Amino acid sequence: DIQMTQSPSTLSASVxxxxxxxxxxxxxxxxxxxxxxxxxxxxxKLLIYKASSLESGVPSRFSGSGSGTEFTLTISSLQxxxxxxxxxQQYNDYSWTFGQGTKVxxx
Amino acid sequence: xxxLQQSGPGLVKPSxxxxxxxxxxxxxxxxxxxxxxxxxxxPSRGLEWLGRTYYRSKWYSDYAVSVRGRITxxxxxxxxxxxxxxxxxxxEDTGVYYCARDxxxxxxxxxQGTMVTVSS
Numbered sequence: 239d240i241q242m243t244q245s246p247s248t249l250s251a252s253v254x255x256x257x258x259x260x261x262x263x264x265x266x267x268x269x270x271x272x273x274x275x276x277x278x279x280x281x282x283k284l285l286i287y288k289a290s291s292l293e294s295g296v297p298s299r300f301s302g303s304g305s306g307t308e309f310t311l312t313i314s315s316l317q318x319x320x321x322x323x324x325x326x327q328q329y330n331d332y333s334w335t336f337g338q339g340t341k342v343x344x345x
Numbered sequence: 346x347x348x349l350q351q352s353g354p355g356l357v358k359p360s361x362x363x364x365x366x367x368x369x370x371x372x373x374x375x376x377x378x379x380x381x382x383x384x385x386x387x388p389s390r391g392l393e394w395l396g397r398t399y400y401r402s403k404w405y406s407d408y409a410v411s412v413r414g415r416i417t418x419x420x421x422x423x424x425x426x427x428x429x430x431x432x433x434x435x436x437e438d439t440g441v442y443y444c445a446r447d448x449x450x451x452x453x454x455x456x457q458g459t460m461v462t463v464s465s
Binding site: 239270272274280281282283284287288293325327329332333334335336338339 | 382393410450451
């Protein structure tokens with residue numbers, strides 16, 4: 239299986255900060271990478287698919303980039319509703335795997 | 346708007362079989378561009394894709410290596426539902442189980458989650 243490694247595991251930030259989360263794949267996955275936001279007790283919510291496509295209804299402060307093995311999720315100006323855990327997820331050859339998560343905390 | 350509604354027990358004994366159902370509304374179960382998945386989450390294993398079923402002129406299923414041989418995901422077209430059966434349960438199978446739709450490799454709609462505890 240392809241392994242996904244996120245960094246950092248925890249991130250402390252303030253409202254208005256620019257935040258970047260990195261995800262690395264153990265082998266090339268082209269652009270088959272998605273990003274999710276999860277809040278306690280809730281299912282993950284899709285933010286970005288195919289590395290850089292914004293899901294309908296997701297605020298434009300969220301953006302994704304990358305291809306191959308290295309990807310980033312950027313929140314341009316952190317809002318109070320954005321404090322949550324973020325996961326990357328890859329799709330390749332009929333297999334899906336998730337990163338271990340990045341918790342974004344209030345500084 | 347697509348909605349997925351899960352049902353099934355929250356407590357199962359070791360060695361027994363887990364059976365969960367996911368009812369689909371707002372989309373066709375036989376859509377040729379989507380697939381229907383089961384995913385679980387636990388503190389020890391994180392988010393783990395278990396498998397999926399989908400229709401492309403006929404029905405197919407794909408399963409994760411970690412549960413292959415113990416898992417069956419099958420559609421019920423008459424009720425627009427799909428189900429998960431996972432047998433030979435151990436405490437390691439404890440976690441929150443989600444159904445989800447996938448489109449273009451990403452999971453865009455999710456069920457509400459079912460907390461499953463494997464314990465005698």
